[in-house]
Structure formats: C-alpha cells, structure tokens
Amino acid sequence: MSDLKVLARSRDALSDEFLQAAVRFTADRLRGKKKVSTEALGRWEEWRDRGQAIRAHTVSHLDFYLKQFADNARQAGANVHFAATGDEAISAVMHIAQEKQAKSVVKAKSMVSEEIHLNHHLQDAGIDVVETDLGEYIVQLAKETPSHIIIPAIHKNREQIRELFTEDGGKDLSTDTKVLAGFARRRLREKFLNADIGVTGCNFGIAESGSICLFTNEGNADMVTNLPKTHIVLMGMERLLPTFADLEVMANLLPRSATGQKLTTYMSVITGSKRSGDSDGAEEVHIIILDNGRSRQLGDPDFHEILHCIRCGACLNVCPVYRHVGGHSYGSVYPGPIGAVLSPLLAKGRQEQARLEERGGVSTASGEQRGATPTMEDDYSDLPYASSLCGACYEACPVKIPLHDMLVKLRQKKVASGQTSGTERAMFRGFRIAFASPGRYRLSMGVGRAMQGPLVRDGYITTTFGPLAGWTSSRYAPSLAKTSFRDGWAALQHSLGDVSKEDGE
Ligand code: SF4
Known part of the structure; x- marks a missing residue:
C-alpha cells in the first residue's frame, strides 16, 4: 500500500461531508449508548480488568487451549482444520465446496473471511455468495468493503440503500425503513432456503467444550448455521476463551462496548454437528482456525496484546482520525486504531511466515500457495501514522489494549528500519x-524567528509548498513568538531588578 494511496483516499474522505457526518453521527450514538449501558452495569473498570486478565491468560496459553478446543470440537463431531495462511484457509473452504458441489453460500458476518477475501474466491469458482448481515449485504451490493468492524455500512444513508435495493430487486422502493428491511428480509430468506453451505465467523471459541459462540442482532447467523447442511466456521486462532464462565464476562463486555447493548439480541452457541434427535443444526460442521500472521505476535513483548482484541469496534468510535476519514481510507479490512496496529503486524507476520517457509523453517503452504507472500502493496506501514496518539482508543478498549503505545512502537520500528x-x-x-x-x-x-515572516498568517504558519505544506494544511502550527521565553524572562528580571534598586534607594 503506498503512502500516496492512503493520502488520496483520506483526501477524498475529508472532502466528503456526508461521509463525515454519517460516521460521526453513528459513532456518537454508539458512544452515548455505551456510556449508559456501562454505567448501568457498574464497576466497569473492574469488568475491564477481568476481561484483560482472561484474554492475557488465554493468549499466553494459546497452544494448550487450541489443542483443548480442537479435541473437544472433534469429539462433538466437528471437523477442525488449521490454516497457516489465508490461502490455506481458502483451499480448505474450496475443497469443502467442491466436495458438496455447492452452488450457493450464505454468510454471516466474518472479519476473517474479509481478511482472506473469501467471497472473490467463491465467486471466481462460480458459486453464488450472499452476505446476510444487513450492513454486509448493503456493502456487498455496493461492491464495497465494510467501513466499520461492527457497522459495515456506517457510511451509507437511506437514499443510497434505497438505490442499491431498487437496482437489485428491479422494483422502485421507498426510503421507508420498514420497506427497505422488508425487501432485504424477503431476498435473504430465499437465499437461506436454497444455500448449500453457511459460512460464519466466530466471536469466541470455548475450549472446555469445543463450542463456537456467535453474537448477532439480526438472527441471520442462526439461519446460516441451521438451514444449509454444511456449516463452515472461520476463526482467528486467538479467538478462544477457556470456559463458559469467561464467556459470561465477555458477554457483558462485548455488546456494551460494540453497540451499547446490555446483551446482544442473539447469542448462539454451537457445539459440533447435528446429532440424532437434534431438531436443528448443520449436518456437517467445519472449523477452520486461521493463523495468517497472528502467531508471529505471540511472545513479542511489544505487540502480543494485539491478540487480546475481541473486535468490538469501540476504539473506532472514539478515534478522532477514524471519525474524520471513515474506514475505507485505511485500505485495510481492519480500520481505525485496531486496524492501524493489527494490519501492519499481520502483514509483517505473514512475510516472516513466508520467509521461514522458504528457508524450510516451517512447512505451511504448498508452492502454489507461496504466492501469499505479501507485496509492498500489503505492508500497511503508514497506518500507525493515522493517529493523534491521544489514547482515547485505550480508554475505550474493554480489554485494555495499549494501542497508543503500539502505534508509537510501530513508528519507531519503521524509523529504525530506514523506511522513512x-x-x-x-x-x-x-x-x-x-x-x-x-x-x-x-x-x-x-x-527560525527571523525567517518565518513570509509564512505567518494571523499567528499561524501556513504554506502550500515544501515539506511543511502537508502538516499545516490540516493542523494548526503556531508561529514562533516574537520574543523567546528566556529573553522575556531576562528582560523581566532586569526590569524588576531596576525597580528593586529604585525601591532600595
Ligand atoms: S482494540 Fe479493543 S476497543 Fe478496539 S476493537 Fe479490539 S477490543 Fe475493541
């Protein structure tokens, strides 16, 4: 990803007043609801401490919990696949789809599937793929990517959605919310009933039972996991919790931080495949556990805490940069402060994984899959600069990830590696x-004081040329004072000395 692309996208976003207003409006609403719901719960800081401790314990014993989770999931009838790279995860999905001769796939929200660009691969194979989360459905129709982790269509208004639905359905619709929601419901219902495979993400995997847990507000995940005969779960390797008692803590932290809800509308726990006597559930469940650069963060004192993230999106809602430029400016699946840290780390992790593999250090992918080695297009090394370092993301984070420190460390690494x-x-x-x-x-x-004259306007340095132009076009750069503090102080002492001398006389 080049610096210029980030700048161009950010400039476009900064000149899009609608986008800024829409993002600010929704982010403010979510922040307000979060405040109310966390105050109602009480002792929020203690809940955050508990959440942080659970995530820290799980990630520091990840090998143990991954094995426990996989063993228990297999015991319950699920097929568990480990994918070192995005390509391996795609191969696993495509293999299942071919085996099932799948023609259609319905998906519930999954950031991992966005990360590995699963839809493109399925569509290239002639498979019809439909996102069933309403926001994801809207951005899919718009041929865009999500611009927020939790609210994928945060940047769209009702009129834009009406246009997309009208074009898709071939029938003129009104902007009435009920009409639009009714259209989506009818369209998606057909898709649910005819789908061969359902694909979901995984909010949490529960190691003690091998279950996966999904949080949704629209109930679409229940359709995706119950109506098709085959269910594929895409899960980041860090998304585990040891026990259901830990899930209780997360069930309090995640919805409150994400949408300000006390509890998400649907919380579904799926343990293995449908057993005889079960009235619902998929006949075949495949859980694909993805590394894709994550394991390289394990044990790194500077960055291992990034694996604690529970993808609530709260850091986006408070970030002054995200609120101005929206999610697409980041050019990554993960926007906002979490994206500014996670995207470069995952890209670097993937590069290291690929290098190790080439040297024969680890065997992760086939020769064909080695194409997954990220190019400079994927390095995201400029994203850590998309931050004011105000620390609001840390304050908002339910599991206390010090994103602001990590942003500084990523900048330091970039400087140390001579990339500036x-x-x-x-x-x-x-x-x-x-x-x-x-x-x-x-x-x-x-x-500086002598030379700044031509650049100073109303007490601020402004320039449209040279290296300062980028800085001063979007920030206030106060001019140097006419007199330095030292000179002013010396003059003051001098005059006071004169006064006291006069008094003494
Ligand atoms: S970093 Fe924290 S606030 Fe941001 S998405 Fe992850 S858990 Fe939520």
Missing part, C-alpha cells in the same frame, strides 16, 4: 543537532 523518507530523516537529524545544546537551540530558534 530522506526529507523526514534530514529534518529529524536537524532537530537532534539543534536540540542537543542550549546554544544551538537558541541559535536555531533565532534563525
């Missing part, structure tokens, strides 16, 4: 030289 531009390096070298001695500092400030 020559101009930036020269500027910081200049800073270091100037700030290393009081004399040089005073001299550089004096030169």
